[in-house]
Amino acid sequence: MDTRDAFRHNVLTSGHRACSGCGEAMAARMVTDLIGPEAIYVNATGCLQVFSTHNQQSAWQAPWIHSVFANAAAVASGVEAALRARGEDTPVIVQAGDGGTFDIGLQCLSGMIERGHDVLFVCYDNEAYMNTGVQRSSSTPHAVRTTTSPPGRVSEGKHHLKKDLISIVAAHRMPYAATATVAYFPDLRAKVDKAMRIKGPRFLHVLSPCPLGWDHDAALSVTVARLAVETGLFPLIELEYGAVTGVTRLARQQPVEEYLKLQGRFKHLFADKGGAEEIRHLQALADANIRRYGLLDANTEWDTDRASQTQRHGRGGYAASSREVSP
Amino acid sequence: MNRLAIEPGSTVAYHTGDWRNQRPAYRDKWPPCGQTCPAEEDVQAWLALASDRQWEAAWRTLTERNPLPAVMGRVCYHPCERACNRAHLDTAVNIHGVERHLGDLALQQGWRHRPLTDQQQTQQVAVVGAGPAGLSCAFQLARRGFPVTIFDAQSTPGGTLSSGIPEYRLPKSVMQGEINAILALGIQLKLNTRIGADISADTLREEFVAVFLAVGALQPRTYPDDGYGDHSVMSGVDFLRRINDGERLSLPGQIAVIGGGNTAIDAARCARRLGAEVTVVCSQDPHGSHGGHPGAEIPASLDEVNQAEAEGVRLRYRMGVQRLVRSGAHLSGVEIARVDQIHDRHGRFNPVLFEGTEEFLPASLVVFAIGQEVDWRGLEPLVQTETSGIFVGGDAAGKPRFAATAVGSGYQAAMSIIALLTGVPPHYEHHDKAEVTFRDIKPQYYPRQARREGALMAASPGEFSERVAGLGNEAAHEEAGRCLNCGICFQCDNCWHFCPDAAVIKQGQGYRIDDDYCKGCGICAEECPSGHIDMERVAG
Ligand SMILES: Cc1cc2nc3c(=O)[nH]c(=O)nc-3n(C[C@H](O)[C@H](O)[C@H](O)COP(=O)(O)OP(=O)(O)OC[C@H]3O[C@@H](n4cnc5c(N)ncnc54)[C@H](O)[C@@H]3O)c2cc1C
Ligand SMILES: Cc1ncc(C[n+]2csc(CCOP(=O)(O)OP(=O)(O)O)c2C)c(N)n1
Ligand code: SF4
Ligand code: SF4
Numbered sequence: 001m002d003t004r005d006a007f008r009h010n011v012l013t014s015g016h017r018a019c020s021g022c023g024e025a026m027a028a029r030m031v032t033d034l035i036g037p038e039a040i041y042v043n044a045t046g047c048l049q050v051f052s053t054h055n056q057q058s059a060w061q062a063p064w065i066h067s068v069f070a071n072a073a074a075v076a077s078g079v080e081a082a083l084r085a086r087g088e089d090t091p092v093i094v095q096a097g098d099g100g101t102f103d104i105g106l107q108c109l110s111g112m113i114e115r116g117h118d119v120l121f122v123c124y125d126n127e128a129y130m131n132t133g134v135q136r137s138s139s140t141p142h143a144v145r146t147t148t149s150p151p152g153r154v155s156e157g158k159h160h161l162k163k164d165l166i167s168i169v170a171a172h173r174m175p176y177a178a179t180a181t182v183a184y185f186p187d188l189r190a191k192v193d194k195a196m197r198i199k200g201p202r203f204l205h206v207l208s209p210c211p212l213g214w215d216h217d218a219a220l221s222v223t224v225a226r227l228a229v230e231t232g233l234f235p236l237i238e239l240e241y242g243a244v245t246g247v248t249r250l251a252r253q254q255p256v257e258e259y260l261k262l263q264g265r266f267k268h269l270f271a272d273k274g275g276a277e278e279i280r281h282l283q284a285l286a287d288a289n290i291r292r293y294g295l296l297d298a299n300t301e302w303d304t305d306r307a308s309q310t311q312r313h314g315r316g317g318y319a320a321s322s323r324e325v326s327p
Numbered sequence: 328m329n330r331l332a333i334e335p336g337s338t339v340a341y342h343t344g345d346w347r348n349q350r351p352a353y354r355d356k357w358p359p360c361g362q363t364c365p366a367e368e369d370v371q372a373w374l375a376l377a378s379d380r381q382w383e384a385a386w387r388t389l390t391e392r393n394p395l396p397a398v399m400g401r402v403c404y405h406p407c408e409r410a411c412n413r414a415h416l417d418t419a420v421n422i423h424g425v426e427r428h429l430g431d432l433a434l435q436q437g438w439r440h441r442p443l444t445d446q447q448q449t450q451q452v453a454v455v456g457a458g459p460a461g462l463s464c465a466f467q468l469a470r471r472g473f474p475v476t477i478f479d480a481q482s483t484p485g486g487t488l489s490s491g492i493p494e495y496r497l498p499k500s501v502m503q504g505e506i507n508a509i510l511a512l513g514i515q516l517k518l519n520t521r522i523g524a525d526i527s528a529d530t531l532r533e534e535f536v537a538v539f540l541a542v543g544a545l546q547p548r549t550y551p552d553d554g555y556g557d558h559s560v561m562s563g564v565d566f567l568r569r570i571n572d573g574e575r576l577s578l579p580g581q582i583a584v585i586g587g588g589n590t591a592i593d594a595a596r597c598a599r600r601l602g603a604e605v606t607v608v609c610s611q612d613p614h615g616s617h618g619g620h621p622g623a624e625i626p627a628s629l630d631e632v633n634q635a636e637a638e639g640v641r642l643r644y645r646m647g648v649q650r651l652v653r654s655g656a657h658l659s660g661v662e663i664a665r666v667d668q669i670h671d672r673h674g675r676f677n678p679v680l681f682e683g684t685e686e687f688l689p690a691s692l693v694v695f696a697i698g699q700e701v702d703w704r705g706l707e708p709l710v711q712t713e714t715s716g717i718f719v720g721g722d723a724a725g726k727p728r729f730a731a732t733a734v735g736s737g738y739q740a741a742m743s744i745i746a747l748l749t750g751v752p753p754h755y756e757h758h759d760k761a762e763v764t765f766r767d768i769k770p771q772y773y774p775r776q777a778r779r780e781g782a783l784m785a786a787s788p789g790e791f792s793e794r795v796a797g798l799g800n801e802a803a804h805e806e807a808g809r810c811l812n813c814g815i816c817f818q819c820d821n822c823w824h825f826c827p828d829a830a831v832i833k834q835g836q837g838y839r840i841d842d843d844y845c846k847g848c849g850i851c852a853e854e855c856p857s858g859h860i861d862m863e864r865v866a867g
């Protein structure tokens with residue numbers, strides 16, 4: 001048991017083999033410490049599972065099960081049903097990558113929601129199959145370079161658009177679905193807290209930059225996530241029973257180039273005329289999101305400035321565990 | 328632990344720290360506010376305490392360097408605010424407003440300065456001049472156990488704070504309150520004692536091992552006209568001294584004040600309060616007309632000029648005096664003319680006037696506020712010979728001549744005197760720290776917040792009551808909270824939240840990096856709002 005930190009349980013602790021600057025490790029550390037160690041975590045196959053469990057060593061300081069790639073939501077449904085049968089109410093959490101959510105895991109996720117299981121499904125979206133070497137997924141945005149969507153004479157990277165998963169999930173008319181990123185901790189915390197107060201199926205979609213697959217400086221994982229939001233490419237929203245009930249307003253909109261230019265996966269777009277057209281296309285997609293969710297004019301106090309405000313003399317803010325956490 | 332370790336258990340057995348080629352280091356910087364403060368206050372430190380409502384601790388931190396916060400918060404031209412990084416975000420922190428609030432609170436609550444040692448030294452130090460330089464030096468020495476005697480020629484302490492700065496900017500009770508708190512450390516004050524006259528320089532030299540000369544620059548520069556001393560020509564310092572002594576001068580209807588410095592504006596505003604029509608004639612152009620270029624714009628501070636104009640003082644910019652116009656012994660006015668060049672070839676202030684642009688400015692009194700010099704009379708034996716143990720500071724040491732500069736030089740002198748008497752060289756903290764510019768700040772983590780100002784109260788004729796109100800607890804607390812804490816950790820937790828490797832460990836106070844696991848990604852440094860974290864290359 002690692003007890004180095006009196007203010008944080010470190011459900012996902014040190015020694016894991018994620019790349020330096022990994023956004024998925026960062027996201028999972030924040031989410032699981034907000035939930036705490038008294039939960040059962042079910043993990044689909046993918047980077048998070050692989051880098052946290054190595055050579056019979058585990059980085060998890062909470063009950064944790066590895067399912068296979070496709071069926072994490074089904075395994076979690078079973079765990080939840082079993083706990084219910086025993087009269088226990090330990091929270092059940094699924095963690096999966098975008099491949100394990102948007103693609104191969106989608107039908108299990110849909111079934112879990114449809115059957116109304118009391119499970120929080122967290123998707124750490126790094127927009128490709130990273131663990132197997134950066135193959136495109138249905139979450140990979142338009143025009144991105146991956147190993148299976150290489151730019152060249154006939155293509156400007158991935159041809160298809162990023163799947164609108166949050167709408168698909170919300171269309172199940174489930175209690176709570178929300179998007180978040182690593183960049184706005186107060187926003188992420190509010191959403192995890194809210195999800196944990198609600199019963200039934202819940203879904204949290206956390207954009208998690210990947211320095212390797214996105215090809216950006218490891219130090220910029222948070223910055224890149226922030227720009228994904230501020231450009232409008234990744235809207236921060238909440239949906240309850242299918243309706244949009246919350247929007248994190250953009251204090252100011254950034255042009256998509258600010259986001260694209262930090263990442264090697266978009267580098268080819270800056271090389272020629274075809275690329276310039278794709279940049280305009282991505283800008284149009286961002287603008288469409290902004291219109292669709294009213295990201296610039298939503299009537300709310302909660303904007304990206306507020307959502308990035310740090311506390312002074314911070315006192316943690318993570319879940320206390322039964323292992324007394326005292327300052 | 329071997330990197331290929333396969334014992335079942337926790338991954339903490341596996342040290343990812345050897346992946347890195349750079350490592351983060353927490354480092355306190357020296358923010359521009361403190362760097363620019365002539366008294367070298369640790370501005371950031373006391374603002375942080377004030378933002379936490381630790382008022383007394385804030386006051387104690389501030390007074391480490393400046394025992395006159397209520398005074399300085401009122402009269403200092405606050406260069407710190409021109410340097411403040413927050414200006415690049417929205418507006419500079421109202422540093423002087425919080426400073427004044429702390430000083431006022433201390434007076435209200437009767438907080439007393441504490442000595443730094445209970446060891447009493449025996450070597451006697453003399454301070455000549457009870458202005459801010461002398462008081463500051465005496466304060467620093469007394470806190471460190473040295474017996475100090477201050478001599479001053481005047482009948483009240485405070486130097487120019489008392490004799491020059493008018494009551495509506497600095498109430499005498501405020502100044503006296505802070506001086507009393509300084510003297511309460513056991514400092515001897517001998518008033519009405521001019522060194523070089525009442526006590527000779529040689530006697531002083533014999534009785535004290537060290538002497539700090541903080542005699543100010545009190546000798547007014549005069550205009551070559553024989554009318555000084557009669558009722559129609561006066562120097563700004565004499566004019567202000569008489570008003571500050573409580574004399575209710577009866578003034579003629581029209582007055583001309585010559586000069587563009589703060590003394591000129593103070594004299595003009597006082598004259599205005601006594602009911603006169605006042606015109607200030609200054610050789611320079613208005614503020615902002617030359618992009619802040621020193622020498623070409625009026626040297627008096629912008630706030631002062633604005634308040635003077637609001638009170639009805641008229642300003643004639645870029646005009647100089649050709650001659651005084653008299654009819655018999657009676658002064659009827661001044662002939663002024665347009666200034667061509669302000670400085671001569673050698674860069675000396677020496678305005679040249681355009682022929683043919685003369686105007687007649689009616690006035691029955693002309694006040695010249697055209698600069699002051701140091702009066703060394705009687706002190707020559709101390710300054711002319713190479714003797715050790717004699718130190719000069721404040722206005723007497725040259726320009727810039729500001730109250731906070733005087734306070735800073737008093738501190739420096741005290742440190743030099745202690746070094747001389749103890750043989751241990753002085754140690755200046757902060758000076759080895761890196762600076763922190765706005766480029767090191769992450770603005771996205773700071774909300775935009777309007778600056779709070781002390782309210783401006785109406786000026787009524789004949790009234791010398793204070794014009795600018797204090798901030799009060801709430802506004803001072805909020806204003807202190809606007810500080811970005813440049814280069815200093817304010818425990819926002821960002822580095823700790825964002826580290827993907829649980830290599831930032833939060834402790835009761837602050838954080839530490841666990842070198843066993845830090846992979847050197849640099850996210851903590853990138854996302855630290857205040858620029859407190861540096862990334863260093865590691866060999867290998
Ligand atoms: C009208 C006016 C307004 C000003 N306004 C401001 C302002 O708003 N903000 C600001 O920062 N600065 C201001 N200044 C400048 C500021 O007052 C001075 O820089 C500061 O007071 C200098 O402090 P000091 O201790 O060196 O000298 P002083 O304050 O001038 O004190 C010198 C003292 O030495 C005494 N003394 C001199 N000779 C002898 C002797 N031989 N024996 C014994 N005692 C002696 C004098 O009596 C005097 O009390 C102003 C100056 C003037 C003239
Ligand atoms: C059925 C099946 N197909 C393929 C794989 C190989 N595989 C393991 S992880 C992975 C990609 C995971 O991608 P994603 O879910 O996006 O998670 P990431 O690694 O990006 O976090 C793949 C294809 C597998 N384990 N099982
Ligand atoms: S923001 Fe605070 S620390 Fe930074 S320069 Fe201004 S007063 Fe100083
Ligand atoms: S964020 Fe963590 S791993 Fe990255 S440099 Fe900082 S301490 Fe090291």
Ligand code: SF4
Binds near residue numbers: 815821854856
């Ligand atoms: S990120 Fe925040 S907590 Fe960490 S060093 Fe910087 S100011 Fe302190």
